[in-house]
Amino acid sequence: MAIYADDRLLDDLAALRAADPGDMLRATADAGAQVRRALAATSSEALRAVAADGRPRAVVVAGMGGSGISGDVLGAVCGTGCPVPVSTLRGYTLPGWVGPLDLVIAVSCSGRTEETLTVAAEAAKRGTRLVGVGAVGSPLHDVVANAPGGVFIGVDAGGLMPRASLWLLATPLLLVADALGIADIPVSVLDRAADVLDERSVECGPAAPLDQNPAKILGVALASSLPMVWGTSPIGAVAAYRMACQLNENAKLAVVHGAIPEATHNQVVALDGQQAASVDDIFRDPVEDGTGPARLRLVLLRDPGEHEQDGRRADVTRDIAERRDIAVDVVHAPDGHAVVRLASLVGLVDWTSVYAAVAGGVDPTPIGPINELKDRIS
16 A cells, blocks of 8 residues: 655645654755765874875775765766776675775764674775775774774764765765765865755755745655666666665655666566556545555656766656656756766755655654664674
8 A cells, every 4th residue: 555645744844844753854964964074074084094004906995875975976976987886885794805905984873883884894804995084983983993093984873863964975986086086076065965955955945835846846755656776877876876865864764776687687577567567546646545556656856967878768767657657756967977976866866865765754753673683783
């Protein structure tokens, strides 16, 4: 059964506050400020120390959940033209090929993530160049401080959950990439990204009315659907992954995400599935009669840096979906630096996920199953 999405809540500021007791909306509005705080907190001395040994053979970012996506941000911004491979490691095991010529960046908002600590300790044991990003005084801080040549960049999340701290965690990684010369990410670009995130907060914030607010409109639509989110280019792909994760954690929705062109070689066939074809009774009253079956809804996150053929695939896929009476939403990133394009997409995505939660009657903040799982395996 689908969720009944109540859009009346979204233009009632008092009702919005009551539906969001954990202040996820306020945390989402903090994104631009996070970039600026991270810029101020990342010392030039730390960056010089990271760059002192020159360009590494490879960069591996170790992190989980809302911390791990910072590695995806770094990889997407560095792009396919990056002179060294950049990868994100989610798990306990550092690949056997990683050694002293490589750089491991261990990212944990709390500094206590079990998997990340295990990888950081193994990297230190192998003599790998090691950078830590996380809470000062945490176990991760200790591991990095005790590693020869280790560099720790402290972040203060101020009580924000990891998924609400993306830019606080990702900004130091982007500064490291610039210092290493593996990407061109000047401070002016990060300043502009902060401005774009602020602009998204004005456009998509609680005070912007539903009929003029793209995040509220999309959030209501997704709250009662089965979302399938695809991105074009590495930038769009990371934004699609971010959207899936945010809808998982904030709205508690099951979501499929993918990247074009790969998604058009497999996921596209779901457009002929039962969830796509289900048709509800047009006379059903969702309040009186309950909700009908949830239907597939396709979201395309488009990037100006996409390959020409990927753009064609996105256009044709939209036509194929709409011919099957499947709703399609398309979000375009603006022209500009990769960081700015990504900020524009992620800014909309994050606001959308919170509105989807509220419209569906879900408190965005709690993560009950994650906490239960941690408790049971500790």
